[in-house]
Amino acid sequence: xxxxxxxxxxxxxxxxxxxxxxxxxxxxxxxxxxxxxxxxxxxxxxxxxxxxxxxxxxxxxxxxxxxxxxxxxxxxxxxxxxxxxxxxxxxxxxxxxxxxxxxxxxxxxxxxxxxxxxxxxxxxxxxxxxxxxxxxxxxxxxxxxxxxxxxxxxxxxxxxxxxxxxxxxxxxxxxxxxxxxxxxxxxxxxxxxxxxxxxxxxxxxxxxxxxxxxxxxxxxxxxxxxxxxxxxxx
Amino acid sequence: xxxxxxxxxxxxxxxxxxxxxxxxxxxxxxxxxxxxxxxxxxxxxxxxxxxxxxxxxxxxxxxxxxxxxxxxxxxxxxxxxxxxxxxxxxxxxxxxxxxxxxxxxxxxxxxxxxxxxxxxxxxxxxxxxxxxxxxxxxxxxxxxxxxxxxxxxxxxxxxxxxxxxxxxxxxxxxxxxxxxxxxxxxxxxxxxxxxxxxxxxxxxxxxxxxxxxxxxxxxxxxxxxxxxxxxxxxxxxxxxxxxxxxxxxxxxxxxxxxxxxxxxxxxxxxxxxxxxxxxxxxxxxxxxxxxxxxxxxxxxxxxxxxxxxxxxxxxxx
Numbered sequence: 001x002x003x004x005x006x007x008x009x010x011x012x013x014x015x016x017x018x019x020x021x022x023x024x025x026x027x028x029x030x031x032x033x034x035x036x037x038x039x040x041x042x043x044x045x046x047x048x049x050x051x052x053x054x055x056x057x058x059x060x061x062x063x064x065x066x067x068x069x070x071x072x073x074x075x076x077x078x079x080x081x082x083x084x085x086x087x088x089x090x091x092x093x094x095x096x097x098x099x100x101x102x103x104x105x106x107x108x109x110x111x112x113x114x115x116x117x118x119x120x121x122x123x124x125x126x127x128x129x130x131x132x133x134x135x136x137x138x139x140x141x142x143x144x145x146x147x148x149x150x151x152x153x154x155x156x157x158x159x160x161x162x163x164x165x166x167x168x169x170x171x172x173x174x175x176x177x178x179x180x181x182x183x184x185x186x187x188x189x190x191x192x193x194x195x196x197x198x199x200x201x202x203x204x205x206x207x208x209x210x211x212x213x214x215x216x217x218x219x220x221x222x223x224x225x226x227x228x229x230x231x232x233x234x
Numbered sequence: 235x236x237x238x239x240x241x242x243x244x245x246x247x248x249x250x251x252x253x254x255x256x257x258x259x260x261x262x263x264x265x266x267x268x269x270x271x272x273x274x275x276x277x278x279x280x281x282x283x284x285x286x287x288x289x290x291x292x293x294x295x296x297x298x299x300x301x302x303x304x305x306x307x308x309x310x311x312x313x314x315x316x317x318x319x320x321x322x323x324x325x326x327x328x329x330x331x332x333x334x335x336x337x338x339x340x341x342x343x344x345x346x347x348x349x350x351x352x353x354x355x356x357x358x359x360x361x362x363x364x365x366x367x368x369x370x371x372x373x374x375x376x377x378x379x380x381x382x383x384x385x386x387x388x389x390x391x392x393x394x395x396x397x398x399x400x401x402x403x404x405x406x407x408x409x410x411x412x413x414x415x416x417x418x419x420x421x422x423x424x425x426x427x428x429x430x431x432x433x434x435x436x437x438x439x440x441x442x443x444x445x446x447x448x449x450x451x452x453x454x455x456x457x458x459x460x461x462x463x464x465x466x467x468x469x470x471x472x473x474x475x476x477x478x479x480x481x482x483x484x485x486x487x488x489x490x491x492x493x494x495x496x497x498x499x500x501x502x503x504x505x506x507x508x509x510x511x512x513x514x515x516x517x518x519x520x521x522x523x524x525x526x527x528x529x530x531x532x533x534x535x536x537x538x539x540x541x542x543x544x545x546x547x548x549x550x551x
Contacts, residue, residue: 011421014501015529017472019421026467053259053470055493060470062255065504065530066537138261138470138493141371145468181261182372201361201373207260 003027003057008081010074013060018070020077021058028147030057031135035212036089040080046073054211055136056145094131094214097179097194099170100225101127105193112155112172112189126150127177127191128217137211142181142199146215149177161187168194170217192217195229236301237352237389240381244294244339249356249375249387250349252285253489254364258470263490265366265374268446268511269347271540272311275405276351278544279308279328281395286355287365289381291348293514295339296381300331305353306394307331312345312512313409326406327550328398345409345512354392370447370490399547411517412437413509415486416524416532417476417500425462425497429478432456433499434523438484442515447490449510451519455482456499468495474502476521486510503529505536 003025011019022037023030038054041061045052048068053060061073101124102109113120132146149172157173162185165171169180171188180186181198194217200206209215220228250273253266267273267290274284289296295314309316309325316323317338323329325348331337342348358365358375367375376385419430426433438453456478458464464480471477475487477496486502487494488510502510503524513519 012418012501012526013421013472013498014418014474015503015505015526015533019469051255051258055469056467058469060472062258062472065533069530070526136468136470136493137259138468141257141260141262141373143261206257206362211259 003030004033008077010070012070015065017060017062018073019058019060023057026056026135026147028133031133031147034059035092036084037077037080038212039089040084040087041077046076049073055138092133092212092214093209094216095209096216096218097170097196097208098220098224098228099128099192099194099217100222101192101219103222105225106170106191108158108171108189109191112153112191115155116153118152123153123191124219126153127172128219132177132215134209134211134213134215140181140184142207144178144209144215146176146178149175151175155189157187158189161185162190165190166193168196168198170194193225195225195232197232197234235357235389235391236386237305237356238298238337238387239301240383240385240387241297241299241336243381243383244291244296246292247289247296247381248367248369249287249358249381250290250366251287251355251364253366254362254368254374256363258492261492262362262371262373263368263492264473265364265368265446265489267349267366268489269311269349269508271508271536272347272349272511273351274540275326275401275543276308276310276349277355278547279310279326279399279401280306280351280353281392282351282353282355286351286390287358288352288356289350289387291339291350293346294341295348295350297339298337298387300333300335300337301386302333302389304330304332304394305389306398307337307353308351309339309348310351311348312342314342314348315340327400328395330394330398342514346514347511352389353394354390357388357390368490398550400550401543402546402548405543407512409512413513413517413519414522415506415509415519416503416529417474417521418503418524418526418529419500420498421475421501422466422497423499425458426456426478426499427459429456429458429499433484434521436520438519440513440515440517440519444513444515445490446488448488449486449513451484451486453483456484457482458497462497464497465495466497468493471498472501474504474507476500476502503532505529505532
């Protein structure tokens, strides 16, 4: 069953933003539509549009009300949508994230394995064997809401959250997997850590990925972890 | 160049400008001065572009020692005791300060947040296009944090004004303990067919949980209609969105947040965000229903007022 709306649903979010909704569920087809529309809108930003923020099933368009209004933006959007079939939307990029699984970097991997009735190696193979779409980035800089975690390794959150997770920690919470870009408290089951700096504000591009990209986790040895870590200029 | 040494801090003072709107889609909160009108006027009064970085001072201000030969400063926003070298000084006008002067900013008598503008604007590194501090993400401002005793604050080079300026008295807002916020229903107003009447018909107290992330209110609970879930698939939040968690107590979201999963009954119009910036715990809030057209009209009127203000600055010499 498709969760795609036939026509987008428009919602007002105050006097400087509209929400354009393409479906009502977390669904790859709905998010693909969001991704395609985001790419098209960004290609030729209408005058007065200040930001386009894609999410699971909608995009938020922030505008300057002294310059434009929803009456001007919406026809433009519908025009773009009508041309979706003819236009080639760029394919999503896949960004590889090296991860050192288990050990000190992934203290909860044993719990995930036990909970799933699998061996630790099988958990790693399943987690690293999927290409995850980035449905949305939010909550903190660079924090991805990823889709597609294999149901065999869905695991509840920890009963007691940790007060400090090192930046780069990779974890599982229920049906979600993700990475903590910077040091923060958190209740996810931590299975590994990436040596990459996922948010480096002083870098020309502070981020390694954007919404709509895909993430693939690549298991690395502790020797390569250390080598990459050293090269990240902390 | 060096501008000030922080002799003592108030409760919370951060560097803010118009905000960092280019990276919300990567989870970076917009930040920026909460009372943008106060920021713009503070900058006008010292001859800066409207978006130059200033100090946003919350509840109680710092003591600053002037380190440069001469500069202009102007304090706008919340009504705070201001003195230079222990001599009371007025807010809402240009003040010429000189090396060694002590600027003392006291507690807010009314309002919550003041802006101190300085010639050239505060000079901290641009981080992703803005100088605004986001304490949560530890970026911008002074090392991503509030100012501390001993900090040296720099300013960008610019000459002080030839003549000091003031604004006409009617520009200076009076901060009331009873605040009316105009709000447009949505984005999820359909979940509150009944709740909208409660929401727009009641008065809410501002609780102590009120900061740049959001203001939690307390009053008659607004319930979701039967059949509507309390949470939605997470989506971006906009400053002014009013979300309703399960307990039915509204939370006005502000500038240090990017996503949320609660339904949002209404959104405060952008022109009224400065009123929230000046609200303190114990004040009361009433929401008044507005349409998009009204909100846009208010935006245009405000922009015109700001232009007129610039044209009618009062030279003081």
